Amino acid sequence: MNQLFKVFILTNMLLWLSFNIEAQTDQSQIQKRLTLGLNSGISNQAILFLENSDYQYKNQFYRVEFRFPITNKKNWNFEMVAAPSYYITEYRLQNKHYIKPEDNENYVAEREKYTQERILKEYALQISLLWRYNISKKLSAYSLIGSGPMLIDKESERQAKGFNFSNYGGFGVMYQVSNIFLDLRGSIRHASNLQLREPNNGYDMMSVEIGVSMFL
Template sequence: MVRKLLLVFLLLCCVKNIAQDRKPRFALGFNYGFGSEFSNTDYTFTNHFYKVQLYYTIKETRNFKYEILVQPEINFGKHQLLNFYFVKPETPNFEEKRAEYTKLKDVREYVLNLGFLIRKPISKTCSFYVLGSVGPMITDTETERMSEGFAFADVFAIGFSFKVNKIAFDIRSEVRHVSNAGLGSKNAGYNTKNIEFGVSCPF
């Protein structure tokens, strides 16, 4: 009886040690960000957004960590045409279009970005990374620069993260481009510079 209990105890200890040694490959997080267009005389665009972040580590070496990232996002934008000459006279009903597009508009974007991240640890708790992502989205508002409906969001970001116990805190600076790849009648798109703050936890 004692042998059996000792054997079970040793087995449980081994399982526990194995579980502790195995690093979790997944992490789940939440990000908030905001930004605005690059300075220009044609339009204004400001935005803030919320993202769910699902990380998966595909490979880890001595110097780098490689991750893929799934990012469902909702983006709340405000857009206004400044240069009404952007709507040319050959556009049907161009005067009405100019009057309509120069009004301040609320724009909602629903996005599912897929990203690839290369992380460089600089200590046990801190790391730098670069991130590129692309994904489909739906925009609910037509403007002089974008047709309503299907489009794509492309993001390039540089970030820094640090851990407190198992919780990772994150800040990243990014450039974002939105367009519809010519699938709509209007495809000038938006270019914004954003900053994001996030928190995530492995599981």
């Protein structure tokens, strides 16, 4: 998963560099107007290359997005996104042998505890960089990547509760109807804590979400 994020970051850095060279030649066209949006979606780790038979992780989430355009070119736009997010997650250990006798002298009780489905609540503030390509006057495609602090209210056998980081990247399309923007997005997310506490094996998930936003 970490390698995937490195490739994603490198690709987007190259796109940003080529765009920034062009944008510097015409800063007079910049228009700054805040956009407020509400997105909702579902996530699951049991999809494609993210699937891990050790655990079940699926959730429903809600996200408020504040988008602030940094540049406003004819074809490419560059934006900053701040997104407070709330995740309600169904979590369960599926492979009880993930908890080994040498890891914990109470491993039998730990296996019993974590193989029961649990509800985890996650609160995140994700700050992302978004670059958009205008396909037409109303339709655009975009990519974004970001990270931010997150709190998880319960621990699991693979991740400590409390302070973590939510790393996020995705692609989407947006269609404008008058002053309203309709949003469809696919994304991947990785949650971990940079080894601040143990355990720190992290959660990986793939999401699909829809949203609506408008100019303020």
